[in-house]
Amino acid sequence: MQIMDKLNSSKDRVITGLGLLAAVLVVGFIDSFLLTWLVLGIVYLLAFKEANELFGIDNNSLFFYGALLWLVALFYPYGDDLFVIAGVIFFGAVAYTQNIPWKNFLPFLYPTAGMLFFWTLYQEYGMVSLLWLIVAVAGTDVGAYYVGKSIGKTQFCITSPNKTMEGVVGGVVIATLLSFFIGITFVDLTKAIIISLLVSLASIFGDLFESYLKRQAGVKDSGNILPGHGGVLDRIDGYLFGAIVMLVLLRGLV
Template structure:
């Protein structure tokens, strides 16, 4: 019991610090600072993904750093992922010695962070806040509804997740997300976007759980006391951000 209380206390303290940091960065609203923040998170995530994908080579850091540097100047950062993929494929075809697993961190988490940067670049910091509210409310709603009335297992990847909890999380996200939605959207469209992004965040969480189970680890890292690694905290955003950007480009 004492360990549970201590862990919960640490988790809450870390969560408060993260929230305050996000509020400060959002208030400053600087593209450079946001690029630097996402870039730092990406490089830490690459380190964590190396463990999940069992990668030994450190060359992935160089490729990722160069890609992220270019992303600062290019108007559509997510496009660059295809350039790097072509570079990987070309080396693989020419040398026949390139580790094929290097493609995996390119897709997860690098592509997702590029989409998050594009989301901020195109729609501003308030849209990132909208995404944060959707993912956070999905997690919170799913937790409380699942704990109170959850009985039916959602899937084998995450045995603790229930269908009732998932529905509760999505409904919570649809309600709260609509309140923080882009002003250019109608209420109906805001509800639809919030709902779809909420579902995407759930599967982002499931994908991270799957990777950790395959790698035989509890957390992707330990940089965030009580929370684990960067990937443990951003898994829902890494899927949700991609889906939100695509949807907003369709409806706006």
């Protein structure tokens, strides 16, 4: 029975993975401003809902404010600044009402900040920059998994006990090499390596942070909307950190 359950889980994982890949390819090929905003918005709101549950927040009105924030991002040219503005509004509301729990702002930091940086990365550097990010993060994830399974022996950290130091190093090296070939279309060789490397490293800690949240919440996955994969946050955790690092470095180095 356990063997059949594992086979069914693997089958679901593969089918879902292929479906997600196809969706990403279609959105990337069409490269429509509105479509990209809409798809990222759906991903964001699903992740926002899962984050609320991980943080133990029971306030449905926050979802409305998250949706409103994403709507503003469609028109405001600096989406990455919006979570700062949201912070100013929230802190003002806390001071005015004196009855808003501080933790209600957490979903506006995670995953909101990362998704707004992701959106701004597309606005400023186009779809190819998202491809660079995807290759860096996915390369890290896949590389770490297979290298870790093959030669991994040393535990990376207690937050994610299944991760190994060998796997992490292998994943970062593989991701840096792969994403470098996209990076050189933006920057020179040295900068392409540096950005690819740091984005890969950031994605590792993005994954760790979500693992930490799940451990604190006492759950295995952030949700169950993606058969075989868990929740939306389980799939985008590395991108939420990676997008921030990539946008900051591109602005600073290009």
